[in-house]
Amino acid sequence: MADLEIRDLHVQVEDKVILKGVSLAVNKGEIHALMGPNGSGKSTLANVLMGNPFYQVVRGDVLYKGEDLLAMAPDERARRGLFIAFQYPVAIPGVTMASFLRTAVSARRGYDRELMPVAEFQKMLRARIEELKIDPAITGRYVNEGFSGGEKKRAEILQMALLEPEIAIMDETDSGLDIDSVKIVADGVNRMFEAAGGQMGILVITHYSRILQFIKPDQVHVMFDGRLVVSGGAELAEELEKSGYEGIKSQVDVVHAEVAESGAVRRAGKVFWVVH
Amino acid sequence: MAAQSPLGIDLDHYKWGFREPERYVFKARPGLDAEVVEQISYMKGEPEWMRAFRLHAYEHWTRRPLPTWGPDLSTINFDEIYYYLQPVEKQSRTWEDLPAEIKRTYDRLGIPEAERKFLAGVGAQYESQVVYHNLKEEWEKLGVIFLDTDTAVQKYPDLVREYFGTVVPPEDNKFAALNSAVWSGGSFIYVPEGVRVDIPLQAYFRINAERMGQFERTLIICEPGSYVHYVEGCTAPIYTTDSLHSAVVEIIVKEGARCRYTTIQNWSPNVYNLVTKRAVAYRDATMEWVDGNIGSKVTAKYPSVYMLEPGAKAEILSVAYAGRGQHQDPGGKVIHAAPYTQSSVVSKSIAKDGGRAGYRGLVKVYSGAKGSRCAVRCDALILDEHSRSDTYPYMEIDEEDVQITHEATVSKVSDEQLFYLMARGIKADEAMGMIVRGFIEPITKELPLEYAVELNRLIVLEMEGSVG
Numbered sequence: 001m002a003d004l005e006i007r008d009l010h011v012q013v014e015d016k017v018i019l020k021g022v023s024l025a026v027n028k029g030e031i032h033a034l035m036g037p038n039g040s041g042k043s044t045l046a047n048v049l050m051g052n053p054f055y056q057v058v059r060g061d062v063l064y065k066g067e068d069l070l071a072m073a074p075d076e077r078a079r080r081g082l083f084i085a086f087q088y089p090v091a092i093p094g095v096t097m098a099s100f101l102r103t104a105v106s107a108r109r110g111y112d113r114e115l116m117p118v119a120e121f122q123k124m125l126r127a128r129i130e131e132l133k134i135d136p137a138i139t140g141r142y143v144n145e146g147f148s149g150g151e152k153k154r155a156e157i158l159q160m161a162l163l164e165p166e167i168a169i170m171d172e173t174d175s176g177l178d179i180d181s182v183k184i185v186a187d188g189v190n191r192m193f194e195a196a197g198g199q200m201g202i203l204v205i206t207h208y209s210r211i212l213q214f215i216k217p218d219q220v221h222v223m224f225d226g227r228l229v230v231s232g233g234a235e236l237a238e239e240l241e242k243s244g245y246e247g248i249k250s251q252v253d254v255v256h257a258e259v260a261e262s263g264a265v266r267r268a269g270k271v272f273w274v275v276h
Numbered sequence: 277m278a279a280q281s282p283l284g285i286d287l288d289h290y291k292w293g294f295r296e297p298e299r300y301v302f303k304a305r306p307g308l309d310a311e312v313v314e315q316i317s318y319m320k321g322e323p324e325w326m327r328a329f330r331l332h333a334y335e336h337w338t339r340r341p342l343p344t345w346g347p348d349l350s351t352i353n354f355d356e357i358y359y360y361l362q363p364v365e366k367q368s369r370t371w372e373d374l375p376a377e378i379k380r381t382y383d384r385l386g387i388p389e390a391e392r393k394f395l396a397g398v399g400a401q402y403e404s405q406v407v408y409h410n411l412k413e414e415w416e417k418l419g420v421i422f423l424d425t426d427t428a429v430q431k432y433p434d435l436v437r438e439y440f441g442t443v444v445p446p447e448d449n450k451f452a453a454l455n456s457a458v459w460s461g462g463s464f465i466y467v468p469e470g471v472r473v474d475i476p477l478q479a480y481f482r483i484n485a486e487r488m489g490q491f492e493r494t495l496i497i498c499e500p501g502s503y504v505h506y507v508e509g510c511t512a513p514i515y516t517t518d519s520l521h522s523a524v525v526e527i528i529v530k531e532g533a534r535c536r537y538t539t540i541q542n543w544s545p546n547v548y549n550l551v552t553k554r555a556v557a558y559r560d561a562t563m564e565w566v567d568g569n570i571g572s573k574v575t576a577k578y579p580s581v582y583m584l585e586p587g588a589k590a591e592i593l594s595v596a597y598a599g600r601g602q603h604q605d606p607g608g609k610v611i612h613a614a615p616y617t618q619s620s621v622v623s624k625s626i627a628k629d630g631g632r633a634g635y636r637g638l639v640k641v642y643s644g645a646k647g648s649r650c651a652v653r654c655d656a657l658i659l660d661e662h663s664r665s666d667t668y669p670y671m672e673i674d675e676e677d678v679q680i681t682h683e684a685t686v687s688k689v690s691d692e693q694l695f696y697l698m699a700r701g702i703k704a705d706e707a708m709g710m711i712v713r714g715f716i717e718p719i720t721k722e723l724p725l726e727y728a729v730e731l732n733r734l735i736v737l738e739m740e741g742s743v744g
Contacts, residue, residue, distance in 0.1 A: 050699050053691060078701035086699075090692045094714025100697075103710070107701035142714070159700065 001066055003027045003201060004049075004082075004167045009060035011041075011048050018044045020226035021060070028166055029198035033212055033237060034205045036223035037245045042205045043087055045223075046171040050084040051077055064167070079107055083165030085156035087172040092143035097155070100143045101125060101162055108163045128161040132188045149176035157185050161192055169203045174211035186214030209237040222248060307355040310334055313457050316360045320426055320460075323433055333446035333456030340450040346636065347574045347603045352548055357520055359458040359491070415473060420504075421466035422477055425493050428464035435466060439497055443526035443554050451550045455491045455524040462492030462523065467502040467533075476505040476538070476724055494525040498533035498561075505536040507724060519547045521572075527555035529563050531585070536564040540727050542734055543572035545602060553579040560587035566722050567594040569606055570734050578636060580609035583617035583648075590619040595719040597735065598631030598663070607636035607668075612645040612678070623654040624716050627663035634666035639673070639680060646677040656686045657715050659708070709735060 002025035011019035018041045026032050036042050048055050049062065051074035062069040064082060072080070092100065105124070106115040115121075129136055134154055144152055153173050160168055170189070174182050193200055204215055212220070212234065220236040221228050224245075229252050230236065240248055305312070313334045317327040342349050415422070421432065429436050446456035467473060498504060521543065529535045535555065543549050549572040555563040565579035581590035592608035604627075610619035625633035635654040656665035667684050689711050697707035713720070713732050720728040 050695075052695055054695075073704070074695060074698040075701050075703050075707075078699055084699060086696070090690070090696045092693055092697065092711060092714050094717030095710055100700075100710070103702055103706070104697075104700035107703070163700065 001063065003065055004069075004203075005061075005063040006045075006049075007061045007063070009045070009048070009062065010058045011044055011055050012058055013044075013055055017058075018055075018226055019048070022223075022226070022228055024221065024228060026167060026201045026203055028196075028201045030219070031193065031202045031204065031215060031217045033215075033217035033220045034203055034223060034228075035207070035209070035220060035237065035240060038207065040223045041226040042223055043171055046084055046087075046169045046203075046205055049077075049169060050074055050082065075107070078104075078163070079110075081108075081164075081166030083160055083163055083168040085153070085160055085168070085170040085173050087175070089144045089147075089152045089156055091145040091147075093145050095143050096139065097141055097143055098125070098139040101139070101159065104159065105162050124162065128158055131191065132158055132161065133184050134158060150178070150181050153177055154181065154185065157188055161188060164192075164196070164200075166199060167201045167203070169205065171205045172207060173204075174206055174208065179210075182211055183214060186211060189215055209241040212237045222252075224249065224252070306358050308334070308337075308357070308359055308454075308458065312359055316458055316460070319360070320429075322429060325437060326429060329441060329446070330457050330459075333453045334458075336446050337450060337453035337457055340447075340453055342450060346576050347605045349548065349550070349574065349576075352520060360460055415471075418471045419466075419468040420471060420473055421464065423464045425462040425464045425495060426460065428495075432464075432466070435497075436464065436495065439495060439526065439528055441526075443528065443556055444524050444552050448552060451522045452524055452552045455493060455522050455552070459491045459493035459524065461490075462494040462525075463496075463506065463508075464494070465496040465504060465506060467496075467498050467504045469499040470501040471499075472503040473505070474503075476507045478507045478509070490519075490521045490523070492523045494523065496525075496527040496535060496537070498527070498529045498535045500531040500533055502530075502533045503535070505538065507538045507727065509540045509542075509727060509730070519544070521547055521549045521551070523551045523553075525551070525553040527553075527563065529555060529557045529561040531559045531561060533558075534562040534564070536566065537579075538566040538723060538727065540568040540570075540723070540731055541572070541575075542570045543575075545571060545573055545599070547572045549575040549577065551575075551577045553577065554582070555580065555590075556582045556584055557588035557590060559585035560589075561585075562589040562591070564591040565593070565608065566719065567592070567606065568719065568723075568727075568731055569594070569596040569604055570731070571597075572602065572604070574603045574605070576605045578607045578609050578638075580611065581619065582611045583614055583619065585614045586616045588614060588617045590617075592619075592621045592623075593719050593722055594623045594635075595716045595731075596623075596625045596633045598625070598627045598633035600629040600631060602631045602633075604631070604633040605636055606633075607638075609638040609640070610650060611638075612641040612648040612650065612675075615645055616647040617645060618648065619650045621650075621652045621654075622718060623652075624657070624719060625654070625665060626657045626659065626712055626715065627665055628659035630660075630662040630664075632664045632666065634664075634668070635684075636666075636668040636670075638670045639682075640671075641673045641675045641678050641680070643674040645675050648675065649679040650681070652680075652682045654684045655715070656684075657712065658686065658688050659712075 004026040006022055006024045009019050009022040010017065022045060034042055044055060048057060051072065057070055069077060102115055102121050105121060109116060125139065132154055138155065144155065147155060153176065156173065173185060177185065193202060204211065204217060206212065217234055217237065219231055220234060221231045310331060313330050317330055423431065441456065444452050446453045465477060496504065496506060527535055527537065541549065553565065557563045563581045567577065567579055569575045569577065575596065579592055583590055590610045594606045594608060596604035596606045598604040604625060607623065608621045610621060612619065621637055623635040625635060627633040634656065637652060639650050639652060641648055652669060654667055658665055665686055669682055671680065673680060689708060693711050694704065694707050697710060698704060702710065713735055720731055723731065
């Protein structure tokens with residue numbers, strides 16, 4: 001069984017069905033990319049995995065290390081090593097980053113009654129801030145308040161580095177970042193991934209393939225309209241870059257037609273399609 | 277199993293809810309009449325003018341109706357209240373002299389710690405008298421007076437008489453009249469011209485007898501160019517019948533002087549906390565009220581600043597937290613009675629479990645107070661659908677050439693914020709506490725460190741169990 005196993009997940013918001021049967025397996029030591037046009041349901045999947053109460057799961061299961069993830073509250077999921085770098089991090093006025101981060105890291109590390117020692121935390125925080133080339137002044141600022149788009153995204157990756165997750169979901173972390181920032185973030189993520197020595201799996205959700213030039217995925221999945229339609233290797237992202245979602249969509253339609261006709265998976269372009 | 281907060285505080289016992297057996301030298305009978313007032317004055321050995329002041333105030337009190345414009349006060353039974361208790365026969369000068377049980381109570385409130393940290397003047401009020409006073413020697417050399425008000429009446433009668441009742445006259449309101457009739461204890465501070473007292477003067481107040489009213493009277497005089505920061509923290513143990521706390525605070529801030537008055541109150545949920553606090557600020561003087569109200573059954577308190585000469589400044593910061601059965605009605609009044617005066621009012625209120633918290637404030641600008649500026653901001657945070665927030669911002673502006681801004685927000689803790697914090701492994705109640713602490717941070721950052729810590733700890737206690 002995979003470390004994170006999503007089975008036939010159906011999700012809706014109020015009356016609107018957004019995910020229409022998603023199945024996906026992510027293991028520690030693997031990097032997956034989830035791509036798709038706007039509104040296809042990528043962020044919904046990320047939020048549902050983290051337990052955002054805004055979304056209702058109507059069918060399907062998610063197993064995390066063999067246990068029912070959907071039965072856990074968001075904080076329990078996080079303490080057990082699931083992480084999401086949010087696309088739109090919210091501001092918490094009046095709460096400093098330093099205080100927030102120390103509380104979060106303490107929770108993740110199993111401190112129950114007290115927080116982890118300040119000196120130990122500060123040392124760790126300084127190291128991660130330096131690696132991610134973040135202005136150290138960020139620790140005295142209020143959580144996400146008045147942050148630029150780029151600062152918010154980097155602050156999310158800082159949290160990822162500090163919380164040392166086992167499965168991390170990065171929701172559109174690259175959007176709104178200039179190319180230098182994308183590189184810095186990608187370097188940081190790659191460093192974390194290597195340092196974890198096979199104990200971290202990552203699901204990179206992205207609209208563009210740009211970040212995948214720096215974070216090399218083992219598998220790429222493409223989502224249309226609440227369904228994963230194709231999966232493949234890193235080359236699928238390159239194909240997407242060339243033909244765009246419309247191109248992929250037409251190829252998918254061709255493949256679907258072929259599969260419907262012959263019942264077999266066929267070669268389409270340079271990519272081997274696996275039809276879900 | 278004992279309920280534990282995320283920070284490991286035992287919640288089965290209200291933190292300051294311990295009590296010591298009563299042992300009093302003198303105990304007045306409950307209820308109030310002219311005889312009780314005379315007796316109080318006699319026990320204190322007061323001069324005739326103070327006795328007359330008390331009796332005059334008592335007369336007014338009997339005639340003055342209860343205010344009906346604010347929180348419900350009709351359940352106060354004035355006949356059941358003790359108006360004067362005297363815990364020890366005379367003032368203790370040092371910590372060692374204090375009776376053991378009083379020391380134990382103070383130990384639990386952390387006063388020796390405060391003393392260790394600050395080595396500053398500590399006046400602590402136990403029941404109606406200040407029993408412990410310690411003022412740093414160099415300030416005494418500088419002429420700073422920091423005494424309980426009773427002693428000040430004995431030692432500096434002329435100074436007290438000159439200012440006493442001039443800022444808050446007995447006729448101001450029913451509770452000012454009551455306090456004027458039966459007042460006991462409180463702090464008297466005199467800061468001579470040009471003297472800056474750079475470490476906060478602190479006093480702890482504590483009510484420790486059932487149905488015991490506490491009517492302390494504080495008078496602060498800042499001579500021109502001086503500075504003082506006075507800090508009072510109040511905690512009261514839990515009792516089953518109602519208690520009344522009705523203080524009067526009068527402050528005179530002369531030309532170019534600055535006074536900051538910080539209060540953190542955590543009354544038991546049965547206390548009526550009805551306090552009149554008022555300051556007058558002269559040319560280029562600054563008065564700052566920082567007021568934190570947690571606990572009590574009803575709090576009605578509107579720290580005021582009368583800006584009487586050009587360039588005077590007022591700042592009022594208040595935070596209130598109302599839980600089950602509590603009505604917090606804090607606010608502030610800024611009176612612009614001279615040109616080029618400036619004021620700022622920031623109020624933060626939090627209501628949960630059916631509590632009521634809000635803001636009641638007055639901005640008054642007299643005709644001729646040109647070039648004056650005033651900014652009012654009141655934010656309310658409502659934690660559940662049973663709770664309530666009311667905002668009553670009164671404005672009386674009789675001058676054209678002024679800048680007045682008023683901002684008010686009412687918000688709920690957003691699910692997005694809670695989810696964000698929980699997605700980082702932080703438990704729901706702790707996340708809620710964090711958001712609330714962040715909400716009041718503009719106030720807590722103005723507090724001395726240990727008060728900020730105490731306020732945050734109290735919020736954690738209050739927050740426990742507020743997330744279903």
